Amino acid sequence: MLSQYPQNCVEFSAGHLLHKLYVLQQTYLHISTESMAQVAEEFELPVSQVASVVDFYAFFYQKPVGRYHMLLSNCTSCGYQTDQHNLLEIICRLLNVKPEITRPDGRVSVGETSCIGMCDHGAAMLINGVPLVGLNAEKLAHITHLISENQPLSCWPMEWFRVENNIHKQDVLLNEHIQPGSSLKKALAGDAQRLLDIILHSGLRGRGGAGFDTGRKWQLCREAEGKAHYVVCNADEGEPGTFKDRVLLQSYADALFEGMALCAYVIGARKGFVYLRGEYRYLLNHLQNILKRRYEQSLLGPSILGKAEFSFDIEIVVGAGAYICGEESALIESMEGRPGIPRIRPPFPVTHGYLGQPTAVNNVETLIAAAYVAYHGSDWFKAMGTEQSTGSKILSVSGDCRTPGIYEYTYGISVQQVLSDCGAKNAQAVQIGGPAGTLVAKKDFSRQISFEDLLTGGSFLIFGAHRDLLSVNQNFARFFAHESCGFCTPCRVGTRLLESSFQKIADGRATRQDIQEIKQLSAFVRRYSHCGLGHTAANHILDSLQDFSEAFDEKLVQTSFTPSINLDAALEDARQITRRDDADAHLE
Amino acid sequence: MGYHAMAINQNTLTIDGKDVHFEQGQTIMDAALAAKIYIPYLCHYPGLPPSGNCRLCVVETNGKSVAACITQAQAGQRIHSNTPELNVVRKMITQMLFVEGNHICPACEKSGNCKLQAMGYYLGMHEEHFHHFNPRRALDASHPAIFLDRSRCILCDLCVRASRDVDGKNVFAIAGRGADAHLIVNTDSGKLGDSNLDRNDLAANICPVGAIMHKERGYVSPIGQRIYDQQPINEIALGEHVPEHKERDHD
Numbered sequence: 001m002l003s004q005y006p007q008n009c010v011e012f013s014a015g016h017l018l019h020k021l022y023v024l025q026q027t028y029l030h031i032s033t034e035s036m037a038q039v040a041e042e043f044e045l046p047v048s049q050v051a052s053v054v055d056f057y058a059f060f061y062q063k064p065v066g067r068y069h070m071l072l073s074n075c076t077s078c079g080y081q082t083d084q085h086n087l088l089e090i091i092c093r094l095l096n097v098k099p100e101i102t103r104p105d106g107r108v109s110v111g112e113t114s115c116i117g118m119c120d121h122g123a124a125m126l127i128n129g130v131p132l133v134g135l136n137a138e139k140l141a142h143i144t145h146l147i148s149e150n151q152p153l154s155c156w157p158m159e160w161f162r163v164e165n166n167i168h169k170q171d172v173l174l175n176e177h178i179q180p181g182s183s184l185k186k187a188l189a190g191d192a193q194r195l196l197d198i199i200l201h202s203g204l205r206g207r208g209g210a211g212f213d214t215g216r217k218w219q220l221c222r223e224a225e226g227k228a229h230y231v232v233c234n235a236d237e238g239e240p241g242t243f244k245d246r247v248l249l250q251s252y253a254d255a256l257f258e259g260m261a262l263c264a265y266v267i268g269a270r271k272g273f274v275y276l277r278g279e280y281r282y283l284l285n286h287l288q289n290i291l292k293r294r295y296e297q298s299l300l301g302p303s304i305l306g307k308a309e310f311s312f313d314i315e316i317v318v319g320a321g322a323y324i325c326g327e328e329s330a331l332i333e334s335m336e337g338r339p340g341i342p343r344i345r346p347p348f349p350v351t352h353g354y355l356g357q358p359t360a361v362n363n364v365e366t367l368i369a370a371a372y373v374a375y376h377g378s379d380w381f382k383a384m385g386t387e388q389s390t391g392s393k394i395l396s397v398s399g400d401c402r403t404p405g406i407y408e409y410t411y412g413i414s415v416q417q418v419l420s421d422c423g424a425k426n427a428q429a430v431q432i433g434g435p436a437g438t439l440v441a442k443k444d445f446s447r448q449i450s451f452e453d454l455l456t457g458g459s460f461l462i463f464g465a466h467r468d469l470l471s472v473n474q475n476f477a478r479f480f481a482h483e484s485c486g487f488c489t490p491c492r493v494g495t496r497l498l499e500s501s502f503q504k505i506a507d508g509r510a511t512r513q514d515i516q517e518i519k520q521l522s523a524f525v526r527r528y529s530h531c532g533l534g535h536t537a538a539n540h541i542l543d544s545l546q547d548f549s550e551a552f553d554e555k556l557v558q559t560s561f562t563p564s565i566n567l568d569a570a571l572e573d574a575r576q577i578t579r580r581d582d583a584d585a586h587l588e
Numbered sequence: 589m590g591y592h593a594m595a596i597n598q599n600t601l602t603i604d605g606k607d608v609h610f611e612q613g614q615t616i617m618d619a620a621l622a623a624k625i626y627i628p629y630l631c632h633y634p635g636l637p638p639s640g641n642c643r644l645c646v647v648e649t650n651g652k653s654v655a656a657c658i659t660q661a662q663a664g665q666r667i668h669s670n671t672p673e674l675n676v677v678r679k680m681i682t683q684m685l686f687v688e689g690n691h692i693c694p695a696c697e698k699s700g701n702c703k704l705q706a707m708g709y710y711l712g713m714h715e716e717h718f719h720h721f722n723p724r725r726a727l728d729a730s731h732p733a734i735f736l737d738r739s740r741c742i743l744c745d746l747c748v749r750a751s752r753d754v755d756g757k758n759v760f761a762i763a764g765r766g767a768d769a770h771l772i773v774n775t776d777s778g779k780l781g782d783s784n785l786d787r788n789d790l791a792a793n794i795c796p797v798g799a800i801m802h803k804e805r806g807y808v809s810p811i812g813q814r815i816y817d818q819q820p821i822n823e824i825a826l827g828e829h830v831p832e833h834k835e836r837d838h839d
Contacts (some may be wrong), residue, residue: 038774046776048761054761055772157782288591322765339765344640344658486743486762486769489643493684496767497718527653528643 011482017043017053017337018320019222021060026129031062033362051337056339056485058113058321059278065314066102066109070148071126072135074212075115075240076475077122077398080135087123087135088112092496094144108147110279114281114323114479115240117459119398120166120405128153130159130282162281165247166405171392173252173368174408180254181299183375187262188307190223196222196266199370202378203390208234208326208363208533209457211389215368217350217360221267222360224351231263231272231312232354232361234331238277238323239434240479241459245364247406249276249283252368253290257314259367261304262374264312267360271313275331278319287316315452323483327532329363330485341487342531354585365394365458385411389450393458395423399430400464408458409449416445418460429548434459435476460478469551473544474502480537491534494525498538500564505555515552519545601665603647605628616656616667617645626822627669628678628710630685630703630796631744632657635830636753639745642685644678644707661696687718690739691797697806698798700814704742706821724771730781733803734792741771741799751791754834759783759791771799790834 025032031054039422040047051153074078080087088110095108102109113577118124121133130153130273132143139160166175168207187195200215205430223227237245242248248256260272278282293299293312302311317335319325325334329343332354353359362370369391373381382390389411398404402423409418419427419587430440431447433456440447440454447453463472481499486492504510522538522545528536545552568587575585593829601627601714602609610619620627621634628723631642640658647656648668656669668674685691693699707713725738741763748771751759775782780816785792787802811817815824 033776033778046758046761047775048758048763048772051772051778052761052763058765073672156638324765330736339763387673482766484766486766488641489681489684492743492769493688493718494767496721497684500719524677528677528681530640530643530647530655567698 008031016317017045017050017429018057018318018334021050021057021241022318022320024060025060026518028064029067029069030061032062034158036499038481041336045337052339056322057278057319060320064106065103066097068108069354070108070110071113071116072110072324073114073116073118073126074112074475074478075119076114076463076472077119077241077455078117078121078133079475080112080123081471081475082123082136083466085137087137087435088376090137091140091143094140095147107150113279113321113564114238114483115242117237117243117246117277117394118163119241119243121163126279130161131279131280132141133163133351134160136308139284143161147525154327154573163246163250166403166413167247167408168397168405169407169409172373172409173255173365173392173394174406176372178250178255178258178372178375180258180294181305183255183371184261184299184305186263188305190264190450191462192222192268195262198265198378199373200378201371201379203388204366204369204373204381205367205389205549206363207369207393207457209239209437209516211454211455214366216333216363217362218231218266219264220350221358222358226351226357226464228271228355228357229264229267229269230354230357231260231267231269231472232328232331232335232359233260233272233274233367234326234328234361235274235280235364235365236277236319236326236331237364238326238475239436239457239459241396241398241431241461242457243398244406244458246280246283248364248368248394248531249280249287254294255368257291257294257300258373259362259369259374260314261299261312262370263360263362265310265366267358269360270311271315273324273354274314274316275554276316276318276323281318282316284316285541291316316489319354322485323479324485324531324533330531331361332359339485341485342533345526363457386450387447388452393456395449395460396458397460397462397554399460399462400427400467401462402422411450412448414446414448415440415454418449419445419462422462424462424464426514427462428465428467429463430474431461431463431540432456432459433462435479436533437539439540439547441547443547444529446542448572468550469544470502470505470555473540474499474506476540477502480533484533486535488530488534491529491531494521494529494534495537497521498541504564505552508555509557509564509566510555511557511559513560514555515545515549592795593659596746598663600663601661601667603667603693604670610661614661616649616654616659616661616665619661620656621826624826626825627656627756628707628822629657629825630707630742631746633746633750633794633830634726634748634828635834636746637655639749642681642742643743644681646674646677646681648674653746675711678707679713680717682707682711682713683715685742686713686716689721689722689723689797696740696798697801698740700809700811700817701760702798702816703821706816709816710821721767722775728773728780728802730779731783731785731803732781733735734780734785735801736771736773736780737801738770740797742797743769743771744796746794746796747771747791747800750794751785751789755789755791755829757784757789757791759785789832799819 123135124133204214205211325340330340334340349359477499481495604741608623629645640655645656727816728736
C-alpha cells in the first residue's frame, strides 16, 4: 500500500530547504559555512539566501550546540520563571554552563525560546527538539545526573515526554469524531459551488484571531486566476499561551485533512500544505501516518472517493522557530525557502500566495470547523454562538488556575464563566489572544469571547492577584523584540526600545517621564509598523497603562529625570585607570 | 462635494490638497515624485523596485497610515504627507535609525553626502533622543576598492536591490532577525573580497549612509562643499533616478 503514497511528497519533504537544514543541524549540531555553500549548490540558490535562512530561524545555529541541547520556554505559562524558581538559572548552575554558550566539552547547551505550546503542562523545554514537560528543580537535578551519565534521551523517564490533551470542556467540535471521509462524501455529492454556499451561509470565520470570513476567503481564491491554486493550513500557532492546535493535530487531524480537501474542492486546488511549527515537530510522524492512511482510503491522492476530476495531495512543511511565520504572507515566504518576512499586502495570498498563485491560508481549527459544517450543514452551525460569531471556539487556558487545558465554548461565553470553569479564583487580569491580544481587568470579566467583543486565536492567560503585571509586560515586550523580523524600522527598533524601557522600570530607574515615552512609543509602533506583529506588539502595554497604571507607579522614581545608566558605576573604568577610590572619585 | 467629485479625474489623487495625476500601476511615491512633490524616504530609489522598510514615507489616507513607496495610487485618494504630525513621526524614525547604528557624523567620511544626516537636518532633528544601541557589527575590508562598515548600515536594502536588479550580480542580502538583522555578502566565505562587486556598480554607489564606502578616496570634496551641504535632501531627491544606461545594462 505504500506505493500509493505519492513519491513527490517524500521528495518534497526531503527536498525542502528548511528540512535539509534541519537534517544538517541534527547531524552536525550546527550549520557550517561549508554546509551552507553545499546546500546552496544543491538547491541552486544564492548562498546568501541559505545564510539568511539559517540566520533567521531560531532552531538553526552557526556554532555547534551541545549534544544535549535544551531550550527552556520563556512564556509566562510554560516558562522557566516559576513562582518559586528561575529554572534557567538552576539548570545552568547545575550543568556549569552559561545560557546560549555551549559547554567547552560540547556535551550540553542551554538557551531559552519563545512559548513552545506546553502551557497546560507547567514549565517545559525542548530537549533536542522534543518537548519535556513539568519541569521543577528536582527534575532538573535528575536531568543533570542523566546527562552526566551520558544517558540517551530514549533511556530517560518516558512520562517526562508525555504530552496530554487536557481537554476539560468539550462542545460541538471536540465532542464528536466524524468518520473519516464522511464530510467529503456529502460534499462530493454536490458541486463545489454548493459546498461554498454552505460554508458562506454558515458564517464561519477564521479561528486564528483576525476572523476573516472563511467562505469569502475561499470564494475570492476560487475566483482568482492562476496556474494552480493552493490550500495552506497554518499550524504555526506561536502566540504565547496557545496550544489548542497541538491537541487538534494530535487527536483531530483527520478532520483537519478533511477540511483541507474540502477547501481544495471549492478553490480548485490539487495541492495543499500543512505548515507545522518547528516546536511541534514531534507530531510529524503521527501526522504522516494519518496522511498515509487517508491516501489508502482514497481520501487523498488521485480521484478522491472515485471522483475522477478531484485530486488532492497534502504535504507537511516544518518550520524552525519563528513566531512571525504565523503571519500568512511570512508563512508563504518560509514555505518558499526564505526568511519569514511579511510581504507587501495587497496583493493578498488569496490572489498572489504560494509561488505567486491563489492560495487559501486557514487556521487548523477553521479547517476542522469547515469539515463539521460540511457534514452537519450551515443551519446547524449558525444556530450556535452569536450573530457575528457562529459556532464554537476552542480556548487554550493556562496560568493561575486549577485546571489548565482545552476548553471549548460556543461564542459569546463570558470571561468570568471560563474563569469559574477552570478554577481561577483569584484572577486580577486575563490576557486574551496572547500578548498581541487584549488585557482584560477584573472589572471587565463580564466581557465575552466573540468577534463582536474579544477576538482571540485561543490563548487565555490568567494572572492571579499575586502576579506582578509589570514583569508580565516585560516578558511580552521581550517576546516581541525577539520575534520582530527586523524588516521595518518602527517594529525592529521600536520593540527593542520598549523592551529596554521596561528594563529601566524594573531596575527602578524610570520616572513619570518614561511612562509618557512608553505611551508615545507604543502608539507609534502600533500605527506605523509594516505588519500585524508590529501593529499588535504594544497592545499589552497600552492596556496595562490604562487599567493597571498603579503597577507602574509603584516602581517609578519620584524625580523628573533619571538616566538609564548608573552614573557612578560608569566611572569605574576611570577610577581603575587613575587608581583612585577616594570620596571625590565617586558621585554619591 | 458634488463639485469636488466631478473634478476627480479617473487618474487623479490629491497630496496635501494638490491634485496629482498618476498612471495606472504607479505607487503614491511614483505619482508624488513625478509631480515634483517630495515625500521623505531613505530606502527608496526611483528606478529600483520599492521595499517599504524604512517607513519614512509614511502618509495618511482614509484614516490609515501607509508607506507611500509600496502603496498603489488610487483615483480620488486624499493623501496627507507634509503635516506636523507626520514629520514628528518621521523624525522619530530617523532618530531610531541613528541610535540603532553607530552614526558619528564628525568622524564619518560620508558626512555631507549622507542621506540619514541630511534627513536629520531636513526634519529638524537636534538630538537622537533614544538611547544608543552601540552595536558591534563586523567590518569587511577584504575588497580592494570597497569596504563595508556594517555599524553604519540602516538595513535599507538598496544595495541588495541595486546589485540584484540593476548590476545583475546579487552581491548583497540581509540576514538575521530583528535586532540581529545585518548585511551579508553572497559569497561562500561571506567576504566582499570574494565577490565580483565592481567600484562602478550601482550597488557600490547607492548606499545612503557610510556603510558601503570606497577605499582610497577620502575627503575628495571638503566638508562644507558636499551634496547636502549645498542643497537640502528634499530638493536633491526630486532629481534622483537610477542612471538610464544602468537600467539598460540590466535589460
